[in-house]
Amino acid sequence: MRLPLQDDESSEEDPAREKRALIGLSLVSGVGAQRMRALLATFDTPSSVFQASRSALTRVDGIGPQTAEAILTFDDRAAVEREMERAEKLDATLLSPWDERFPDRLREIYDPPAFLWMRGTLRPTEGPMITIVGTRRCTDYGRTQAHHFAAELTRRGFTIVSGLAYGVDAAAHRGALDAGGRTLAVLGSGVGRIYPQKHTGLAERITEQGAVLSEYGLDADPDASNFPERNRILSGLSLGTLVVESYSEGGALITARLSLEQNREVFAVPGAVTKAPSRGTNRLIQRGHAKLVLEVEDLLEELPDVTVEDPDTVEAETVSAEQGPDPTEALSGEEEKLYEALTETPVHIDALCEETGLDPSTALPILLKLEFKGLVHQMAGKQFYRA
Template identity: 65%
Template sequence: MPATCSVPSPGLPSLFDADTADAPDAAREQRALVALSMVPGVGPGRVRALLARFGSAAVAMEAPLAALAEVPGIGPQTARAVRAFDAHAAVEAQLDQAARVGARLVASWDDRFPRLLRQIYDPPSFLWMRGTLTDADDRAIAIVGTRRATDYGKRLAAEFAAELVRHGFTIVSGLAYGIDAAAHRAALDAGGRTLAVLGSGVDRIYPARHTRLARAITEQGALLSEYALGAKPDAVNFPRRNRIISGLTRGTLVVEAFETGGALITARLALEQNREVFALPSPAHSPAGRGANQLIQQGHAKLVLTVGDILDELGLAAPPPPS
């Protein structure tokens, strides 16, 4: 899959996007960050804990066993795993795979890291990316909903995605069946940008049936993940990645959701991030829409009928037409 990212800093492998004054130090730190994230038992939360304690992934990787074990959430077993990990081999394997699939790593301190995502209470330490991120992506809306969407729901998701694109928004979703796919496709068809946040490595497209859609997204947006290249789409990854979907955006639009499911998790996370939540009403007797209707009924989501309702709530106007 072709990469459309800008050329990395001189001397850095094709893995990195590093806009820093000291490229060698940036390369060392990013390599250490990749290695740390791949240590068995060290997920995104523990990476953040180690960075908070040591201030640097490179320092954490070389810290004494006792100091590592004292970090909250680490303990002796994980500390031993950090010290025993073959960081060089792990990073080289990631470099090789990144070159094969055209992936980049964007660390949280890089200028290219999404500004809105940096503001949430638990931002990822880095993102893997296939495609591009631009300043225009600050004006983003998430469109989420059930995988088992009705034709009505998919049509509404597509209509709102296309209209939001015409108002200058990037559409963010999770590449799943149903509402996610309808929103991504409509954004692409409207000539807009769309970002897909994965619960797997950006080289492990899930569902596999969306491989062609994923390729198109890299050409008009990006695939993003906090999980290592090669990471499987484990069920536990998806609720956690939802905070990134909501965190990338000004607001989240729920289009059809059952009473339980990922869309409601994303809505809750958006509220916790102090972001707006919108919902489209569904027919009263539609099981696929009960979750969205309940969000409205309970006051957790603002009922919207048009894109204009979203613009009004966000206090945003449509961008001026091109001269």
């Protein structure tokens, strides 16, 4: 049969031909990630799937007559072209398992993704990775700890992996970015459909210092069933998973369980026994499923084979590599006063006003300007800290 590639298939190089076939396979009705993995495990290449007979297709686990028929009759080259044009517009790259940029550790898990759409960059020599996850409804303590651990691990040469969600995930990404390091966001939607939408700006920052990844179609909706499934990628990319605040149930605990199943390390930041957002993390520690970590060194003790960088050296190199004028030199008097009153620890607007003598109606617009300049971050409850 004719593959959904192009009119003259023989003139196209094999990698490009297989890329088109892989996109085509992803567009076939009824072929999800699990069935695609089964098909590729049987036939090795996407083009071979389209060349297979009906009987050969139905012998694949999970492929019934209806799905086999959909594969045999799929010939929508226009849809493949539209997907490729959409990818070009998004500057998105399709990574297949035979691409050298496809993360090695992800190949090792029981059910690796059949492909990944990527916006940004993945390096063949990417540093060691740690996944940081936690509840969307985190406290200021959880948000601060996620930011702190991400920044400190980044300074030691780690790449931070998380899921771009509200709360702990976003704080972890920002911690890595603020420290000048790399971070990867694994989505439960398509890379052309950033979810939550409010994190579109954060996703753009991530593409500049890492990558946004998804095993779903470019504009796939954030269906609820996608998120537990994508968690195996969160854990599979990394040497281990650090859980920062989790209720008794939640996606972070699913990621921790998957990490254990994948023979990866699990760490947890303890919290107050009276606080619901720490019950999940405290239980992980209590049951021996996670190592309690109070500082980065506690985590590094469980990774003796990983070579880490000296944070003082990394910071010095980062400073020496900076180009352009210092953005703080162009601040107005009131901007400088507010900026000098801030530290890396979140401070409430009332405390800032008391220290600077400014009223909230004056201070808040100035803080917003500083945030636009990338000098300040705002947390829930009108709390601010230096970027």
